[in-house]
Amino acid sequence: MNAPRASRGGGAEPFDPARLDLADPYPVYRHYRETDPVHAVRPSRAEGRTGPTTWYLFGHAEVARVLTDRGFGRASPSTGGAVPIPEGYVTLRRIVENWLVFLDPPRHTRLRAHVAPPLAAPAVRALRPRVRDIAEELVRPLARRTEVELVEGFAAPFPLLVVAGLLGVEAGRWPWFRTEALALQQAGGTRGDRSPAALARADRAAAELDAYFREELAARCTEDRGDLLSALAAAAVEDPPLETTALTSTCVHLLTAGHETTTGLIGKAVLALLARPEVAEELRADPALLPKAVDEFLRHDPPVQMITRWAHEDAALAGRSVRRGDRVQLVLGSALRDPARFPDPERLDIHRDSGRHVAFGLGIHYCVGAALARAEAEIGLGMLLDRLPALRPGARPRVEVEYAPDWVFHGPSRLALSG
Structure with a gap:
């Protein structure tokens, strides 16, 4: 999508994510942020002009x-x-609509109370040695090659193996988990394939994952294995309103969203480092900068570019009247480059102190x-940085990158490095 043209009515043409440059949507974001930061897209003629207005929000505030x-x-x-899954795809609809991210209180509050503790900072600190072992095991073969495909070789299996270990499921099944997760996302994200064939494949994936996690949860009812599945099985006993569907859906959600966002973050961070070898060298010389650098990678090119909310009551946003029932699309990728919130926002600055921003959302x-x-x-x-030949000082690898057409899980679907 090039710089938007003026419409016949004098304003900018309606924003359309499908026309964005997947590798660099930021010039278009900037245009709308500066000219129409709360941008309305009215129902189309095909929708009979009766559907909800969709509002795209481009500013951080x-x-x-x-x-x-x-x-x-x-x-x-x-x-x-919360999810536009056709009613004919029963299992897919049931699983996705029970994902934590799509729930409102009080169901969201009850379920999150059981999921959050094993994922909180103290628990994650205890996991770090295991996370490091997984990373080292995956990097070892890549360090011996001059040609690597980083998504399938590292960025995808790494978080999947971590989440599988956290849940307590078979790490060796990660290729199957990824295949099923991608089938779900193909139909449920913004990847654009809403064909009956894609929806049917996603429905089968949902059914297979649901059956797998039902069996695993049942096993934990008689044997506490000290993993997240055991904690969820115990939660169902302590809190009877928690249905098995909510628990299996949570496992599927952790496995899918819990790995795809990190896959995108790592892939895009590597691209940023390849384009800025001086930053790579600084991080290699001082690994203590990595936490702040990761926060800046999240801000500068987040792995989740857009998320949706619905107006439950009339509201005013930057002088625009949003009505109850309107759809509100939050363009995180634009908000995180808003100069009103971040000085010199286009520049990647690993020393930046951004405070708490919206890359991971806010609120409940x-x-x-x-x-x-x-x-x-x-x-x-x-x-x-320590092991990959393409990131070593003086390396000039050939880079081939492809992006999946998705703004919810945004990042390279393929990242080939050679030379």
Whole structure:
């Protein structure tokens, strides 16, 4: 999508994520942020002009306001649903609609109370040695090659193996987990394939994952193995309103979103380092900078570019009137480059002190796995800086990159490095 043209009415043409440059959407974000930061896209003629207005929010202040305002929620007040899965795909709809990220209180509050402790900072600190072992095992073969495909060789299996270990499931099944997760995301994200064939494949993946986790949870009812699945099985006994579907859906959600965001973060951070060898050298010389660097990678090119909320009541945003039932699309990638919040926002500055920003969300839906994702990125990038030939001083690798057409899970689907 090039610089938007003026419409016949005099304003900018309607924002359309499908027309964005997957590798660099930021010039278009900047245009709307500067000219129409709370941008309305009205229902189309095909929708009979009767559907909800979709509002795209490009500024940090407005995005932060919606994330923390209980007047906006995950479910549409008119339909009660948060995910546009057709009713014919029963298992897919049931699983995705029970993901923690799509729930509103009180169900969200009850479920999050059981999921959050094993993913909190103290628990993650105890996991770091195991995370480091996984990273080292994956990097070892890459360090001996001059040609690598980093997504399949490291960025995807690394967080999947970590989450599998946390849940207590078979790490050796990670290729199967990833295949099923991608099938779910193909139909449920913004990847654009909403065909009956893709939805049917996603429905089968949902059914297979649901059956797998039902069996694993049942085993934990008679044997506490000290993993997250055991904690969830115990939670169902302590808190009977927690249904098995909510628990299996949570496991599927942790396995999918819990690895795909970190995959995108690592892939895009490596691209940033390849383009800035001086930053790579600084991090290699002083690994203590990695935590702040990871925060800056998250800000500068976040792995989640857009998320959705629904207006549960009328509201005013930057002088615009948002009505109950309207859809509000929060453009995190734009908000995180808002100069009103971040000085010189286009520049990647690993010494920047950004404070708490919106890369992981805010409010009750702040990413429950944020601490784990940060630890994975710090450890994984540190290992790659130390071992990956393409990131060594003086290296000039040939880079081939492809992006999946998705703004929820945004990042390279393929990152080939050679030479």
